[in-house]
């Protein structure tokens with residue numbers, strides 16, 4: 001593979017940073033999913049084995065981790081729709097920057113709906 | 128000035144695009160990333176809502192919770208679709224990233240082999256779990272089982 005020529009293709013600003021964030025969240029979710037399917041597979045071992053591992057996830061620290069995971073998913077999902085619109089909607093490229101702010105707005109609204117309820121479940125100790 | 132005249136193609140010469148691949152694999156991959164993304168949004172948001180927002184959220188999750196869900200074909204199909212689509216989408220995405228950053232041929236080969244191995248193990252294990260799951264294993268502690276085992 002040829003190396004990159006002198007200079008850079010990275011242009012900065014909204015376009016590049018949303019791409020970086022999309023890439024980082026995508027990889028993060030992928031590695032979570034590998035672990036997630038394997039720990040769910042413990043239901044085939046025994047109810048005790050599954051419950052033992054899941055209960056180590058039901059701590060405050062892991063609760064914050066879950067909040068981070070959900071934030072990553074929500075951003076990746078909404079920004080993914082933005083990418084699709086940039087590709088298929090005739091005016092998409094023109095509005096890509098505006099659409100990133102719409103993504104950030106929808107992200108804020110979704111997290112505002114999710115976080116209080118999740119943190120209440122996590123910190124009011126449901127067990 | 129004349130000495131520096133750039134070497135331009137003759138006008139009206141037929142435009143020929145040089146193909147660097149033999150198949151349309153990258154195009155299908157590109158379309159798949161978009162189509163699966165839209166479906167995954169619905170599947171994953173639904174998954175997160177039911178498992179984190181309803182009732183006691185994460186605290187409600189245990190063997191009986193999973194048993195209750197997977198006795199319904201609806202959630203079996205939901206999870207199966209989510210497993211396959213997310214794994215193909217994620218694996219193809221990570222493949223792109225490996226192609227972007229791993230410049231040496233052997234590095235790329237090794238990383239991709241590891242990626243495809245992980246893909247195979249996780250998809251096979253996840254699929255088997257959904258199809259061979261038993262909500263009421265014989266001899267298990269009844270207090271850990273879903274209510275369907277007692278009706």
Ligand code: HEM
Nearest residue numbers: 033037040066178188193196206209210213253254256257
């Ligand atoms: C913290 C957030 C999450 C929690 C608490 C959670 C919990 C669970 C639980 C309890 C199950 C068992 C079956 C069921 O309930 O349907 C499950 C299965 C599954 N989850 Fe999640 N999940 C989370 C996030 C995710 C995310 C983000 C994805 C996708 C990227 C995902 C993909 C899956 C898949 C594919 C299965 C089926 C596994 C199999 O085939 O064995 N989950 N999850």
Ligand code: HEM
Nearest residue numbers: 023026027029030077080083160164167168213217220221
């Ligand atoms: C929630 C719904 C999702 C949507 C709407 C979505 C959408 C997209 C789109 C449109 C792309 C761009 C592909 C391209 O540039 O050609 C992409 C890339 C990617 N996605 Fe997703 N995706 C979703 C879920 C997931 C999940 C669950 C994973 C992990 C298992 C994931 C991992 C990735 C990765 C690793 C990339 C590659 C990023 C890159 O090349 O920079 N995505 N996604």
